[in-house]
Amino acid sequence: MRRLRTLELSAFGLPSLLFLGVFFFYPFLEVLRFSTWHWSGFSAPKAVGLANYRELLADPLFWQSVKATVVFALWVLPSFLVLSFLVAFLLEGQRYERAVKGILFLPGLVTVGAASTAWYTLLAPDYGALAALFPIPAWDQDPFWAMLMVVAFSLWRYLGYGVLVVSAHLKAIPGELLEAARVDGASPLEATRYVVLPLLRPAALFLLVVGSVLALQSYVAVFLLTRGAPYGATRVLGYFVYQLGFENFRLGYAAAVTVVMLVLTLAVALAQGKLLEER
Amino acid sequence: MRHALVAVVVLLVLLPFLWMAYAAFLPPAIVYSGDVLSGFGFTLENLKKLAPEGFWPRLGFSLAVSGAVAFLQVLTALLAAYALWNGVRLWAVFLFTLAIPAELLLVPLFGVLHQLHLLDTPWALVLPFAASPFTVLLVYQAMRGLPFSLVEAARIDGAGEGRILFRVVAPLLFPSLVAAGVLAFAAHWNLVLFPRVAVGERYWTLQVWIADLARRYPADWGLLSAAALLSTLPLVFLYLLFERRIVETFEGSVKG
Numbered sequence: 117m118r119r120l121r122t123l124e125l126s127a128f129g130l131p132s133l134l135f136l137g138v139f140f141f142y143p144f145l146e147v148l149r150f151s152t153w154h155w156s157g158f159s160a161p162k163a164v165g166l167a168n169y170r171e172l173l174a175d176p177l178f179w180q181s182v183k184a185t186v187v188f189a190l191w192v193l194p195s196f197l198v199l200s201f202l203v204a205f206l207l208e209g210q211r212y213e214r215a216v217k218g219i220l221f222l223p224g225l226v227t228v229g230a231a232s233t234a235w236y237t238l239l240a241p242d243y244g245a246l247a248a249l250f251p252i253p254a255w256d257q258d259p260f261w262a263m264l265m266v267v268a269f270s271l272w273r274y275l276g277y278g279v280l281v282v283s284a285h286l287k288a289i290p291g292e293l294l295e296a297a298r299v300d301g302a303s304p305l306e307a308t309r310y311v312v313l314p315l316l317r318p319a320a321l322f323l324l325v326v327g328s329v330l331a332l333q334s335y336v337a338v339f340l341l342t343r344g345a346p347y348g349a350t351r352v353l354g355y356f357v358y359q360l361g362f363e364n365f366r367l368g369y370a371a372a373v374t375v376v377m378l379v380l381t382l383a384v385a386l387a388q389g390k391l392l393e394e395r
Numbered sequence: 396m397r398h399a400l401v402a403v404v405v406l407l408v409l410l411p412f413l414w415m416a417y418a419a420f421l422p423p424a425i426v427y428s429g430d431v432l433s434g435f436g437f438t439l440e441n442l443k444k445l446a447p448e449g450f451w452p453r454l455g456f457s458l459a460v461s462g463a464v465a466f467l468q469v470l471t472a473l474l475a476a477y478a479l480w481n482g483v484r485l486w487a488v489f490l491f492t493l494a495i496p497a498e499l500l501l502v503p504l505f506g507v508l509h510q511l512h513l514l515d516t517p518w519a520l521v522l523p524f525a526a527s528p529f530t531v532l533l534v535y536q537a538m539r540g541l542p543f544s545l546v547e548a549a550r551i552d553g554a555g556e557g558r559i560l561f562r563v564v565a566p567l568l569f570p571s572l573v574a575a576g577v578l579a580f581a582a583h584w585n586l587v588l589f590p591r592v593a594v595g596e597r598y599w600t601l602q603v604w605i606a607d608l609a610r611r612y613p614a615d616w617g618l619l620s621a622a623a624l625l626s627t628l629p630l631v632f633l634y635l636l637f638e639r640r641i642v643e644t645f646e647g648s649v650k651g
Contacts, residue, residue, distance in 0.1 A: 121556065122483070124556050125477070125478050125481045125483050125556060126478060126483050127478075128474040128475065128477050128478040128483075128556070128560070129474065129475045129478035129479070129483055129485045130474075131470075131471045131474055131475070131525075131526065132471040132472065132474065132475040132489075132526035132531060133475075133485070133488065133526075134526075135471065135522065135523075135525040135526035136488070136492055136526050136528070138507070138511075138522075139504065139507070139522065139523040139524075139525075140492050140495075140497065140500065141492075142507055143500045143503035143504045143506070143507045144495070144500065144503065146503045146506055146507055147500070147502065147503035147506075150502065150503055150506050155506075157505070157509070203401075203404055206397055206400055206401050206404075207401065210397075210401070212401070214639075214642075216401060216404075216405055217642060218638045218639075218642060219405055219408060219409065220404075220405075220408055221641075221642060221645075222408070222412070222631070222634065223408060223411075225578075225581040225585075225630055225634055226412075226581075226585075226627050226630055226631065227584060227585050227601075227602055227605075227623070227626050227627050227630065228585050228587055228602070229585075229587055229601075229602040229603075229605040229606050229609075229623065229626065230415065230605065230622075230623035230624070230626050230627045231411060231623075233415070233605070233609060233619050233620065233622075233623040234411035234412070234414055234415040234418075234620070234623060235411055236609075237414070237418060237616040237619065237620065238410070238411060238414050245414060245418070272407075272408065272411075275408070276408075277645075280642065280645060280646055283646075284646050329494075329496055330496075332496075332499070333496040333498045333499055335498075335588070336587055336588060339587065339588060340587070340606065354498065354499075357501065357502060358501065358588055361501070361502045361505070361592075362505075362591075362592045367502055367505070367506065370502045371502050371503060371506075374499060374500070374501075374502050374503065377499055378495065378499060381494070381495055381496070381499060382494070382495070385494035385495070388494065
């Protein structure tokens with residue numbers, strides 16, 4: 117009877133396993149095979165062994181794209197962490213905390229297409245609505261400002277999530293701890309520095325990991341705002357893959373880049389596992 | 396000081412929304428004057444121009460596919476979460492899929508859909524998203540908040556597992572299921588690149604269609620803003636309706 121029930125309960129997991137199997141694990145394995153092909157998506161694929169990987173290592177565009185991804189991550193991660201902490205601290209215990217959190221969360225849900233349209237018409241350098249009020253740097257031509265634009269857009273989208281994570285951890289800190297610090301003569305600033313911040317380390321680590329994964333995959337913003345321009349300065353790896361596969365029709369090569377990205381993501385995920393164990 | 400900083404953050408976050416709502420009703424004459432802040436005006440012309448571009452059927456199609464995906468995701472997640480709750484050891488599988496963003500699999504997924512002859516069919520927009528580890532996580536976290544004695548009591552009464560799940564557990568989880576469904580709906584609604592490569596123009600979702608509209612009419616901001624506004628409204632509406640539940644469900648998932 118018990119075993120029969122266990123069997124029945126296992127069956128409840130089947131639908132999701134089936135879909136994930138076909139549309140996640142199977143592609144996950146197939147990408148290895150695809151990466152050894154010359155394949156345009158239309159013609160029959162041709163096996164070429166490791167040629168794609170050899171080409172990859174010598175491809176300046178690939179390395180430029182790696183650099184763009186690293187630069188993007190170096191911009192976005194620290195600012196994401198600092199802003200999430202800052203806003204969570206500002207909001208803590210205020211009357212409007214809930215309402216503001218709700219608003220901050222909105223951009224993450226709202227259509228990227230619509231959001232980027234609004235951003236573009238607001239901030240286009242020559243004729244955006246804000247250009248009438250103050251000069252806007254030419255982010256369509258200047259690599260530095262183009263990157264900043266993509267970073268700002270990503271922060272705008274995910275800040276609400278970061279604030280929610282920090283705030284959830286902040287609320288888990290027992291009030292007695294702060295009370296004890298106060299009794300011991302710590303100023304509010306000292307209490308924050310020596311009691312609260314160390315306790316929020318898990319939140320910071322969590323955001324760092326989530327942020328790294330986001331940095332590796334964030335190419336929709338690039339697609340909609342800059343298309344990798346100017347001169348490939350914002351062509352992050354995710355967008356590089358899209359261009360290779362679906363604009364240049366080199367799916368085999370794109371698969372090889374995907375494999376590299378999967379390895380990187382798994383490394384990050386493994387680090388995540390280690391960090392979470394530490395907790 | 397504190398309030399002023401919060402006000403600045405809120406204003407910056409809301410600015411694109413406010414602008415979108417404003418520009419959608421801006422007369423073309425002002426848009427094309429080159430100085431959009433030169434005058435005020437109100438017109439429904441932009442909204443009317445959307446119909447001949449084929450906006451409305453596209454909206455209906457997108458609502459249908461994203462709705463189907465949200466329904467399937469919640470259903471598969473409910474079943475999987477119940478198995479997990481009863482001690483079936485599947486957690487590692489979902490944890491692994493959770494660590495790899497599905498966006499990374501764009502290229503091989505295209506290849507697999509090609510093998511399955513699903514490319515350029517509406518199925519390509521639905522089936523790959525029928526199960527999501529993230530939705531499983533949300534539903535599982537909510538389910539763990541219920542007392543397990545509910546299940547045991549129902550078993551003693553002789554109820555079958557399916558009956559327990561759908562008649563006893565699911566109704567209690569209803570708010571969380573709705574929240575998970577809204578998040579699933581939003582995630583699918585927002586896909587741009589995947590539908591673009593998986594299906595032809597016939598089955599483009601609203602988002603892909605808007606990206607294309609922006610390519611065809613790059614300077615007609617009134618039209619673009621109107622399309623953007625109307626494509627955002629269903630989500631904003633759903634979000635406002637269930638805001639509290641959504642934020643709480645999300646918070647529950649990050650407490651870890």
